Amino acid sequence: MSNPRRPETVAAHAASHPDPLTGAVIPPLHLSTTYERDEDLGYGRGRCYARADNPSFDAAAATLDGLEGGTGTLLFASGMAAATAVFQALAPGDHVVVGRVMYWALRAWLTGAASRWGLTVSFVDTADLDAVRAALRPGQTKLIWAETPANPLWTVSDIAALAELAHAAGARLAVDSTAATPVLTRPLSLGADLVVHSASKYLNGHSDVIAGTVTAARADEFWAAIKAVQVQQGGVPGAFEAWLLQRGLRTLFLRVRAQSASALTLAERLSAHPAVAAVLYPGLPDFPGHEIAARQMNGGFGGMLSIRVKGGRERAIATAARVELWRRATSLGGVESLIEHRASIEGPTSPVPDDLLRLSVGIEAVEDLWTDLATALDAATLA
Numbered sequence: 070m071s072n073p074r075r076p077e078t079v080a081a082h083a084a085s086h087p088d089p090l091t092g093a094v095i096p097p098l099h100l101s102t103t104y105e106r107d108e109d110l111g112y113g114r115g116r117c118y119a120r121a122d123n124p125s126f127d128a129a130a131a132t133l134d135g136l137e138g139g140t141g142t143l144l145f146a147s148g149m150a151a152a153t154a155v156f157q158a159l160a161p162g163d164h165v166v167v168g169r170v171m172y173w174a175l176r177a178w179l180t181g182a183a184s185r186w187g188l189t190v191s192f193v194d195t196a197d198l199d200a201v202r203a204a205l206r207p208g209q210t211k212l213i214w215a216e217t218p219a220n221p222l223w224t225v226s227d228i229a230a231l232a233e234l235a236h237a238a239g240a241r242l243a244v245d246s247t248a249a250t251p252v253l254t255r256p257l258s259l260g261a262d263l264v265v266h267s268a269s270k271y272l273n274g275h276s277d278v279i280a281g282t283v284t285a286a287r288a289d290e291f292w293a294a295i296k297a298v299q300v301q302q303g304g305v306p307g308a309f310e311a312w313l314l315q316r317g318l319r320t321l322f323l324r325v326r327a328q329s330a331s332a333l334t335l336a337e338r339l340s341a342h343p344a345v346a347a348v349l350y351p352g353l354p355d356f357p358g359h360e361i362a363a364r365q366m367n368g369g370f371g372g373m374l375s376i377r378v379k380g381g382r383e384r385a386i387a388t389a390a391r392v393e394l395w396r397r398a399t400s401l402g403g404v405e406s407l408i409e410h411r412a413s414i415e416g417p418t419s420p421v422p423d424d425l426l427r428l429s430v431g432i433e434a435v436e437d438l439w440t441d442l443a444t445a446l447d448a449a450t451l452a
């Protein structure tokens with residue numbers, strides 16, 4: 070390779086070369102669990118056992134590494150396996166500062182298993198730098214964890230500022246960049262030490278793979294500890310899931326740019342709809358955090374937004390009940406648009422308002438999405 074490749078090109082080729090054996094342009098699927106040892110008992114071809122050395126992981130891992138600008142990417146069986154591996158690479162007694170608004174299953178794990186295991190967890194608003202500064206315990210705080218934009222209120226945290234705070238306190242910054250994707254934000258270039266994705270969402274993009282990734286800025290001892298969690302606990306994807314992920318990554322830029330453009334159109338129109346009390350979207354100029362988003366997100370503000378429906382919980386649920394094109398389902402980042410009443414999924418401890426509907430914008434014609442949603446909002450208001 071002579072000329073540097075732009076990110077769109079890296080993604081389109083998924084870091085693969087034609088198969089030297091057959092000339093196949095698309096990488097083969099490797100199902101073998103084990104690899105032959107040399108006569109002198111070495112592993113001259115670099116592979117031993119598929120939990121650690123699966124060649125089907127290589128294309129997706131190398132693509133992500135290129136897109137995020139990292140020195141290594143690990144694939145996990147899910148976004149949760151990826152995220153928890155980062156915390157499990159810490160030691161009992163360590164203190165972590167995490168966002169109060171974040172992916173709910175990770176919040177549940179942090180208040181449950183992680184706390185029992187001995188991590189001390191402070192939940193703060195990571196968009197509020199003073200609150201983060203006050204929560205840091207120099208010497209004991211080892212990690213700041215920020216999701217940005219954060220599910221499902223899409224709060225934006227300032228990655229560069231958080232990295233400075235973390236480093237001054239002797240801690241690392243990990244960013245859950247699932248909603249932003251490397252198309253829009255590259256946390257490592259802003260100073261973050263680790264970037265984590267639920268690859269089940271935009272990276273794969275077709276709602277047919279559960280997987281997660283961790284990419285590191287440096288191959289240091291903390292990275293080695295995360296890798297040890299991955300290999301020893303074995304929370305790795307199957308070969309076919311990893312293969313599907315490299316296929317999904319090839320269209321990442323087209324999908325995310327289209328989804329971001331449609332989400333902005335919908336956010337603007339929904340802001341003017343009489344049945345909507347508020348639209349939460351980092352691309353709207355009056356959204357708190359818009360300025361930071363405009364600085365650290367390039368080429369769009371993502372495909373995720375939420376609306377608060379006038380009339381509260383019942384009106385919100387009635388709206389979701391009336392859509393015909395949007396699918397009523399959890400998850401996000403697929404090519405098909407999803408609508409979800411979030412509070413009822415998260416349960417009674419959820420900080421999410423009862424009147425909130427989360428929208429994951431797909432790649433359908435935006436006018437079809439708008440007509441369906443506006444009709445449902447109107448019908449729910451009249452009912």
Ligand SMILES: *Cc1c(COP(=O)(O)O)cnc(C)c1O
Nearest residue numbers: 147148149172245247267269280
């Ligand atoms: C879905 C999600 C996760 C968890 O990922 P899984 O692949 O479902 O385990 C973590 N963070 C964010 C922001 C998510 O949306």
